[in-house]
Amino acid sequence: MPGLSGLLDMIFPPRCVVCQRVGAMVCASCLSSMEPPEAPICVRCGQTMPATNSPASGLCADCASGRGPKHLDGIRVATSYTGAVRPAILALKFRGQQRVAACLAPLMTAPFQSYIHSADMVIPVPLHASRRRERGYNQAELLARAFAASQGLPVRTDVLVRARATEAQTHLSQIERRRNMAGAFALSDPMAVKNIAGKRIVLVDDVTTTGSTLDAAAEPLHAAGAAAVWGLAFARPLVGGSDANDAP
Ligand SMILES: [Zn+2]
Ligand SMILES: [Zn+2]
Numbered sequence: 001m002p003g004l005s006g007l008l009d010m011i012f013p014p015r016c017v018v019c020q021r022v023g024a025m026v027c028a029s030c031l032s033s034m035e036p037p038e039a040p041i042c043v044r045c046g047q048t049m050p051a052t053n054s055p056a057s058g059l060c061a062d063c064a065s066g067r068g069p070k071h072l073d074g075i076r077v078a079t080s081y082t083g084a085v086r087p088a089i090l091a092l093k094f095r096g097q098q099r100v101a102a103c104l105a106p107l108m109t110a111p112f113q114s115y116i117h118s119a120d121m122v123i124p125v126p127l128h129a130s131r132r133r134e135r136g137y138n139q140a141e142l143l144a145r146a147f148a149a150s151q152g153l154p155v156r157t158d159v160l161v162r163a164r165a166t167e168a169q170t171h172l173s174q175i176e177r178r179r180n181m182a183g184a185f186a187l188s189d190p191m192a193v194k195n196i197a198g199k200r201i202v203l204v205d206d207v208t209t210t211g212s213t214l215d216a217a218a219e220p221l222h223a224a225g226a227a228a229v230w231g232l233a234f235a236r237p238l239v240g241g242s243d244a245n246d247a248p
Contacts, residue, residue, distance in 0.1 A: 014099070016030055017087060017091035017095075017100055018084045018088055019084075024103060025097065025099045025100050025102075025103050026084075026100055026103035026104065030084040030088070031084075031104075033084045034078070034079040034083070034084055034085050034088075034104075035080070036078065036079060036110065036111070037077060037079070037080055037236065038080075039051075040058075042058065042059055042060035042062075042063055042068075043057075043074075044059055044060075044063040044068055044069070044074050045062065045063050045068050045069055045074065045075045045211055046074065046075045046076045046077055046111075046115075046236075047060050047062070047236070048239060062174075067174070068211070069211050069214070069215040069218070069231070070219075071215050071216075071218035071219045071221075071222045071229065072203075072211065072214060072215050072218045072229055072230060072231050073228045073229060073230050074115065074116075074230050074231070075208065075211050075214060075230070075232075075233070076111035076112070076115045076116065076231070076232055076233075077111065077208060077232075077235055078104075078107040078108045078110070078111055078232075078233075078234050078235065079107060079234065079235050080235060080236060080237070080238050081207055081235040081236060081237040081238070082237070085235050088100055088103075088104060089206060089207060089234070089235060092104070092139050092142070092206065093135075093139045093206065096136070098139075098142055101139065101142035101143045101145075101146050102142075102146045104143065104146075104234055105143050105146035105147040105150065105234075106146075106147075106150065107234070108143070108147045108204075108232055108234060109147070109150060109151070111232065112151065112202065112232060115230075116202060116232065118200070119153060119200045119201060119228075120153075120154075120199040120200045120201065121153060121156050121199060121200075121201055121202070122144050122147065122148040122151075122155045122156070122201075122202045122204055123155070123156050123157070123159065123160055123201055123202070123203050123204070123217075123221075124138060124140040124141035124143070124144035124145075124155070124203075124205070125140045125203055125204065125205040125213060125214065125217050126138065126140075126141075126157070126160055126161055126162045126185070126217075127140075127162060128162040128165040128166075129161075129162070131165065139206050140204055140205045140206050141155075143204055143206055143234055147204060147232075153202070158192070159187060159192040159195050159196060159221075160186075160187065160188065160217060160220065160221065161185065161186055161187075161188045162185055163184060163185060163186040164183070164184055166180055166181060166184050169181075169209070169213070174210045177209075177210050177212040177213075178210075178212045178215075178216075180212070181212045181213055181215070181216035182216060183219075184213075185216055185217045185220055186220050187220050187221075187224060192224070193224045193225065196221055196224040196225060196226050197225035197226070198226075198227050200226070200227050200228045201221055201226050201229045201230070202230050202231075202232050203217050203221075203229060203231050203232065204232050204233070205217075205231065205232075205233045206233065207233060207234065207235050207236065207237075208231060208233035208235075208236050209236065209237055211231060214231035214233065215231070218231070
């Protein structure tokens with residue numbers, strides 16, 4: 001017997017939030033158009049690099065010059081913020097389509113398994129309490145829960161808090177973003193340290209651009225003695241692409 005959501009699906013079959021096809025919140029054809037970032041990518045931050053002069057170090061110019069993530073062991077993303085990814089993320093984030101997360105999360109398995117390999121826990125990047133109240137949910141947490149369940153990993157939402165609301169980053173440069181995010185996250189209470197020390201942690205966010213939010217979220221975790229902290233986001237705008245300036 002179908003559960004309540006199964007019954008509702010029969011009465012109101014879901015439509016793809018990207019192409020409107022009936023059958024799933026994100027249809028198989030739209031999902032298959034969401035491809036991993038083009039190689040070669042930076043071994044540290046996962047950003048696509050120019051194929052012509054990729055350095056022997058494997059590091060992008062930012063990471064090689066110390067402008068890359070400071071508190072993260074590395075960043076990987078499932079796909080680029082372009083094409084079908086845009087309407088899917090906008091539906092998840094701004095149109096209350098929470099079930100989109102379960103459709104997208106399986107795409108995070110490949111970058112996790114090929115780069116991070118294993119971890120002790122998954123932590124979604126928290127929203128500030130006021131933003132969470134306004135939206136009613138944290139889209140990063142929905143992605144984190146669906147991804148973690150598929151990997152058999154625990155999700156912790158009780159150790160990290162967004163200590164202060166931050167200015168929207170859309171029009172900020174990389175340096176301004178870093179300044180904007182500094183100290184934005186903290187452990188929820190001093191006792192949380194014992195849950196973090198020695199642990200390998202995957203921080204999950206929906207979209208990352210420069211990685212400054214993920215990096216700021218990693219700071220208190222590293223300070224609390226985490227063995228490793230990786231950033232895993234669903235999407236990243238293409239470098240220099242027109243989407244880079246309006247990524248949510
Ligand atoms: Zn579709
Ligand atoms: Zn890099």
